[in-house]
Amino acid sequence: MIPALLSNYAPADLAFEKGEGMYLYGNDGRRYLDFAAGIAVSALGHAHPRLVAALVEQANKVWHVSNLFRIPGQEELAKKLVDATFADAAYFCNSGLEANEAAIKMVRKYFSFTGHPEKYRIITFENSFHGRSLATIAAAGQQKLLEGFGPVMEGFDHVPVGDIEKVKAAITDETAAIMIEPVLGEGGIQVVAPEFMRALRKLCDEHDLLLVLDEIQTGMGRTGKLFAYEHAGITPDILSSAKALGGGFPVGACLAVEKVAKAMTVGSHGSTYGGNPLAMAVANAVVDVMTEEGFLDHVAEMGNHLKQGLAGAVDRHPEVLEEVRGIGLHIGLKCKVENTLLLNKLLEKGVLTAKGGDNVIRLLPPLIIEDTEISEFISRLDEACTELENG
Numbered sequence: 001m002i003p004a005l006l007s008n009y010a011p012a013d014l015a016f017e018k019g020e021g022m023y024l025y026g027n028d029g030r031r032y033l034d035f036a037a038g039i040a041v042s043a044l045g046h047a048h049p050r051l052v053a054a055l056v057e058q059a060n061k062v063w064h065v066s067n068l069f070r071i072p073g074q075e076e077l078a079k080k081l082v083d084a085t086f087a088d089a090a091y092f093c094n095s096g097l098e099a100n101e102a103a104i105k106m107v108r109k110y111f112s113f114t115g116h117p118e119k120y121r122i123i124t125f126e127n128s129f130h131g132r133s134l135a136t137i138a139a140a141g142q143q144k145l146l147e148g149f150g151p152v153m154e155g156f157d158h159v160p161v162g163d164i165e166k167v168k169a170a171i172t173d174e175t176a177a178i179m180i181e182p183v184l185g186e187g188g189i190q191v192v193a194p195e196f197m198r199a200l201r202k203l204c205d206e207h208d209l210l211l212v213l214d215e216i217q218t219g220m221g222r223t224g225k226l227f228a229y230e231h232a233g234i235t236p237d238i239l240s241s242a243k244a245l246g247g248g249f250p251v252g253a254c255l256a257v258e259k260v261a262k263a264m265t266v267g268s269h270g271s272t273y274g275g276n277p278l279a280m281a282v283a284n285a286v287v288d289v290m291t292e293e294g295f296l297d298h299v300a301e302m303g304n305h306l307k308q309g310l311a312g313a314v315d316r317h318p319e320v321l322e323e324v325r326g327i328g329l330h331i332g333l334k335c336k337v338e339n340t341l342l343l344n345k346l347l348e349k350g351v352l353t354a355k356g357g358d359n360v361i362r363l364l365p366p367l368i369i370e371d372t373e374i375s376e377f378i379s380r381l382d383e384a385c386t387e388l389e390n391g
């Protein structure tokens with residue numbers, strides 16, 4: 001007999017009964033400091049009173065009508081996102097990969113709509129992650145994602161991050177867009193240099209390509225800006241958002257400039273649940289909190305404090321820790337020991353973190369973190385490292 005639950009995950013043998021702010025309470029009776037935030041999702045922490053109130057209020061009104069009818073929460077959220085970003089229009093869906101799927105379809109539709117259906121290829125980057133659908137695993141192009149799933153969807157050309165000459169060389173008459181994560185999240189918090197981001201924008205302008213940013217992990221405040229493209233002083237044509245957008249309620253969004261949005265005519269794309277009233281109620285509350293005066297400054301400040309603390313830990317534990325990288329509260333701690341060893345040791349110490357590529361553990365705490373929790377984390381990290389050093 002196999003377990004009734006499909007074995008595609010390997011979760012830690014721990015479940016949680018309740019969450020509050022920066023902490024989760026385990027069914028083992030222990031309290032855990034949450035530096036994983038459900039993979040950069042619970043950006044406002046657990047059971048944030050305003051998110052709970054928004055969800056409960058909507059739950060007592062109407063849950064679902066699909067897009068057969070107007071959903072006022074969608075119009076409201078779209079307006080907020082348009083006002084706060086480069087975008088002229090927003091499409092709502094339920095997850096990250098769906099936001100990327102919409103982005104990829106928008107790229108193709110835009111060129112087809114404007115008389116260039118031959119332009120459909122997208123340049124993407126090695127070590128990227130864009131989700132687990134057939135299109136998004138093809139976009140990322142990593143063998144470990146593609147293995148066993150048959151013919152790979154056509155239309156993606158992969159180049160290394162940081163090598164602008166290779167990007168140029170990959171452009172053909174069929175190229176429609178360049179798609180990149182401003183920080184390669186699953187890839188181990190590899191920050192793409194702002195100069196490279198600007199060079200990509202310039203290439204897109206010169207060759208009439210669309211710039212697509214996957215900000216599913218970097219977006220919604222994680223890096224100390226609402227979206228990470230702001231650090232590079234550029235704007236994309238299309239941007240995908242999810243994760244923190246719903247603060248734990250499943251939702252995704254694909255934002256686009258006017259010329260692209262116009263190509264998405266009635267019937268061209270859609271989703272039964274996309275932009276459902278419950279998701280919209282919560283996401284509106286998330287955006288309201290994050291766009292309040294001082295919220296993003298707090299993220300940047302806490303990011304600096306955490307990084308300073310981590311730099312000290314790297315100095316104290318050179319056998320265990322190698323390097324700190326990241327922006328804001330999107331931080332990677334590259335390990336000298338196997339990253340899982342440190343992750344498990346931290347778990348023993350009551351701290352949750354997330355694994356990343358390149359032997360990194362990702363530190364993705366809720367953005368509401370304060371200095372006391374940063375100090376608590378650094379002490380636990382010191383203890384964990386010391387125990388690893390002593391074998």
Ligand SMILES: *Cc1c(COP(=O)(O)O)cnc(C)c1O
Nearest residue numbers: 095096097129130131185216217
């Ligand atoms: C998490 C993530 C995705 C996929 O999101 P899902 O909601 O898991 O489908 C895509 N791109 C990036 C950069 C991500 O971090």
